[in-house]
Amino acid sequence: MTGQLAFVESPVQLLNVLEWAHTRAPATGAPSAAPAGTHGTADAVPAGAGTAAPGSADAGASAGAPRSTDAAQGAARPAPALTVVVLSPTDPMSRGQLRRMAQLARDEGLTVHWQEARGGRGALVRTLRELARPLRSAERVIIGDPFSRYVQLLLTLFAPRHLTVVDDGTATMEYAAQIGRGERLVRWHRRSSGLDPRELVLAPVTLLAKKRLAPTSGRSVEIFTSLPVEVPEGVTVSENSYAWTRARFGPPLLTGGADLVGTSLVETGVVDAGHYDRVVAELARTHGATRYFAHRRESAEKLHRIAVETGLQVVRPELPLELIARRGPIGRTVVSFPSTVVHTLPLALAGTGVKVAVCEISSEWLRATASPRARGFLSGVTGTAAHEVDRLTSRAATPADRLEFG
Known part of the structure; x- marks a missing residue:
């Protein structure tokens, strides 16, 4: 693996890692924004926007696959050295979208490692053992969900010198506000009046992770976001304008x-x-x-x-x-x-x-x-x-x- 390591658990996280990598890539050889589609108005909806089968994760896969013309547009821009570790979820819809996003990331020149982090008995220990060395050697770590117990546990293994948090929904706004106020990290839609037994067991991990997710004299923290956030002291906020998405697809x-x-x-x-x-x-x-x-x-x-x-x-x-x-x-x-x-x-x-x-x-x-x-x-x-x-x-x-x- 490499000195830049990203942990993703959802398709949107991986999309925003791609957007972050695009902003760090050399400008020379950037792909043109030539359209992969056409402007116009349609009375009927052509096939290809997704699948209309609510219970199927794999139906309509061709709708989400990148077009060959799209791949040609994005291939010209060299990607920064970055390894993406997919901490695979269990639900079929997320896994299906992540598989397709992982292929897009590979098309962009990123290294993608699929980790069955929740694959039954022993998966946690196996994941920690396999990732311990690259974690210790990583110069920058990129995460998409600072509230993830899995990511928080990984962060207890080491103290990254540079940390980047990319969007995984509106939780980025809550993370920035809570870090700025020095509060315990709690998802906005969860009650915080007390700790259940599981929370009590994980409390030491959460406390240490909160320290690792905040800037110190030896660690920089960046939030790469398209959302309006309260900027915590010592944190750098970089704008995600979805430049890669616009260059790669459409109009x-x-x-x-x-x-x-x-x-x-x-x-x-x-x-x-x-x-x-x-x-x-x-x-x-x-x-x-x-x-x-x-x-x-x-x-x-x-x-x-x-x-x-x-x-x-x-x-x-x-x-x-x-x-x-x-x-x-x-x-x-x-x-x-x-x-x-x-x-x-x-x-x-x-x-x-x-x-x-x-x-x-x-x-x-x-x-x-x-x-x-x-x-x-x-x-x-x-x-x-x-x-x-x-x-x-x-x-x-x-x-x-x-x-x-x-």
Whole structure:
């Protein structure tokens, strides 16, 4: 392995490692931004945006595979010496997207090592043994999820001289704020009133990891992000403008309608399922949406219910949505709930004419089990969205209520 080591556990993390590597690559020989597709408007949605089978991880794989013309565009730019270690998750959707992202990374000249880190008995010990030497010798370590217990455990093995944190969703905003305030690292959607037995066992690891994730006199910390973050003292923030995505893919073919972007807020216990279903149906009617791009963590049962009750075509993207949207086809309007995409899609789709809108989460939607911080955090995600993003205010507490532009 190499002096620069990246640990990724999700497709979006790997995408943002590619974006980081692109900004560090020599400018000479940079690929041209010649389009891999064409501009235009389509009344029907051609095949190739993903798979419409909610329960399948592998169906429609050809839709997510890079085109040969795309590969030719990206091959000219030499990549920095970087080894990406994929700490493979267990769910099939994440694994499928990661496989495709790993091939894109190899096409860009990066070394990718697939680690079955959760592959049954002995996987943890085996992973720690295999990664101990490259960890100790790495000059820079890049991670995508500072809240990951696996990454935190790896960080206890060594103290990197240079640490880079890339986006894995809106959690980057919470990480920056918590590091800046010296707080315990807790995901925003989890209750922090007490520690369960597992948390108590891992408390020493979390405490040490928090120190390793903060800058010191002997360690620099960089946050590479497309999100608005509170800049902690001593931390360098670098902008992720999705330059690699724009150079590598698109511009997309535009359809005449709208697309909805799903969220896993129901699965994480933040939003009530009934309220969510009603708002999705209202959004589809209001904006004339025909497709629903599912989050990789959304359950098959929920997606089946949405498809049956709304008539929306449920699409399981084969790559992160930023790449799917940039490749096209994509609707002229993309409506999302508060999530990273309200910050990333305007960057990835800059100059294409696509309008992005975000639907606010009303307090009536929140479940009793939701973290007390959930409402404020979700409001912050909406309020800090790019100025190009339209805000939708919701009064959809009942099926008769409406959604309108604010």
